[in-house]
Amino acid sequence: ETTVTQSPMFLSAAPGHTVNITCKATEDIDDDLNWYQQKAGGLVVLLIREATTVVSATPPRFRGSGHGFDFTLTIQPLQPEDAADYFCLQHDGFPQTFGQGTRVEVK
Amino acid sequence: EVHLEQSGAEFKKPGESLQISCKGSGYNFAIYWIAWVRQMPGKGLEWMGIIYPDDSDARYTPSFRGQVTFSVDKSVSTAYLQWTSLKVSDTAKYYCARGLDADSWGQGTPVIVSS
Numbered sequence: 001e002t003t004v005t006q007s008p009m010f011l012s013a014a015p016g017h018t019v020n021i022t023c024k025a026t027e028d029i030d031d032d033l034n035w036y037q038q039k040a041g042g043l044v045v046l047l048i049r050e051a052t053t054v055v056s057a058t059p060p061r062f063r064g065s066g067h068g069f070d071f072t073l074t075i076q077p078l079q080p081e082d083a084a085d086y087f088c089l090q091h092d093g094f095p096q097t098f099g100q101g102t103r104v105e106v107k
Numbered sequence: 108e109v110h111l112e113q114s115g116a117e118f119k120k121p122g123e124s125l126q127i128s129c130k131g132s133g134y135n136f137a138i139y140w141i142a143w144v145r146q147m148p149g150k151g152l153e154w155m156g157i158i159y160p161d162d163s164d165a166r167y168t169p170s171f172r173g174q175v176t177f178s179v180d181k182s183v184s185t186a187y188l189q190w191t192s193l194k195v196s197d198t199a200k201y202y203c204a205r206g207l208d209a210d211s212w213g214q215g216t217p218v219i220v221s222s
Contacts, residue, residue, distance in 0.1 A: 034208055044152075044202060044212040055210075087152055091208040094157070095168040096142070101151040 002027045004090050006099025014107045018076040021086055021102045028068045029092035035064055035073045039084045047086075048073065080106045109133045111203055111213035118219050119193050126189040127216045129203030136184035137161040142209055143177060143188050144202040157207065158186060193220045 004023045013019050023033060031051040038044045046055050048064035051071055061082075063074045075082055083106045088099040114128040129141060143155040156167040158177040165177040176189040186203060198220045203213045 032208075034210075036209075043214055044204075046210050046212075049208060049210065089152075089154075089209060094166055094207075096154045096207065096209070098152040098154060 001095060001097065002029060002090055002092055003097050004033075004088055004099045006088055006102060008102060009100065010103045010105070012105040012107055013078050015080055016077045018074065019078055019104060021073040021088075021104075023066075023071045023073075023088035023090075023099045025069050025071075025090055025092075027092070029090050031067050032090060032092040033064075033066070033071050034089045034091065035062075036087045036089065037082075037084045038087065044087075075104070078104075078106060082106060109205060109211040111205060111211060113201075113203060113213040113216045116217040116219070118221075121193060121195055121220060121222055123193050123220075124189070124191050125193055125218065126187050127201060127218070128185050128187050129213050130183070130185045131205065132184065134205070137181045139206050141177075141179065141186040142204045142206070143175075143186075144204060144209070144212075145171075145199045146202065146215070147199045152202075155188075155201075160184075160186065193218075195220050195222070 003026050006023045033051045035048040047058045052064045065072045086102045110132045112130045137160045140157045142157045145153045155171045158165040160179045160181040179186045200215045200217050202215045205211045
C-alpha cells in the first residue's frame with residue numbers, strides 16, 4: 001500500500017503571504033495525486049488533479065507541483081477565505097490513500 | 108453538472124443496522140466508480156473502498172473489509188453503504204465521491220452511534 005505523508009499539520013500565515021503544503025509518497029506515483037479543500041468539516045472540493053492541473057473553479061492563486069514522490073500545494077497570495085483543511089490523495093492504485101491533512105489559519 | 112446527493116443524518120444505537128445512500132446525477136452513473144470515505148470526528152479522511160455501478164464490482168480497503176458492505180442500484184443511480192451491527196466507533200461523517208480519483212463529492216452523511 002502506498003502511503004503519503006503530509007506536512008505541516010498546521011500552519012498560520014497572514015493574508016498576502018505564500019504557503020506551501022507538501023505530500024511525500026512512499027512509492028513513485030507519477031502524477032497521480034490530487035489536492036482538496038475542506039471548510040469547517042463540510043464539503044470537500046477538488047482543487048488540483050494530476051499533481052498540477054488546476055480544476056476550472058479553483059482560483060489561480062492555487063498551484064500544484066511535483067512528480068513521482070514529492071508534491072507541493074502552493075497558495076500565493078493567501079486570502080482570508082482560504083482558511084480550511086487541505087488534503088492530498090494518491091490515486092496511483094488501490095487502495096487510494098489520503099495525507100493526514102493540513103489546517104491553514106489566516107491571521 | 109455532476110452532483111452526488113447523500114441521505115440525511117442518522118442517529119442509531121449500537122447493534123442496529125443502517126444503510127445510507129448516494130445518488131448521482133449529471134453524468135453516466137454506471138461507468139464511474141463510487142468511492143466511500145470516512146471522516147471520524149476531528150480527524151482526517153480515510154478511503155474505505157470503491158464500487159463499480161455497472162457490474163457491482165466492490166473492493167474494500169483492508170481495515171474496512173467485513174465491517175461494511177457496498178451495494179448499488181444503477182437503475183436509480185444510487186450507491187449504498189451498509190452496516191449490519193453498528194458500533195459506537197462507527198460514529199463519523201461518511202462521504203461518497205465519484206471515480207478512482209474522487210473528482211466530485213457528496214455533502215456527507217453524519218452517522219452518530221450512541222446508547
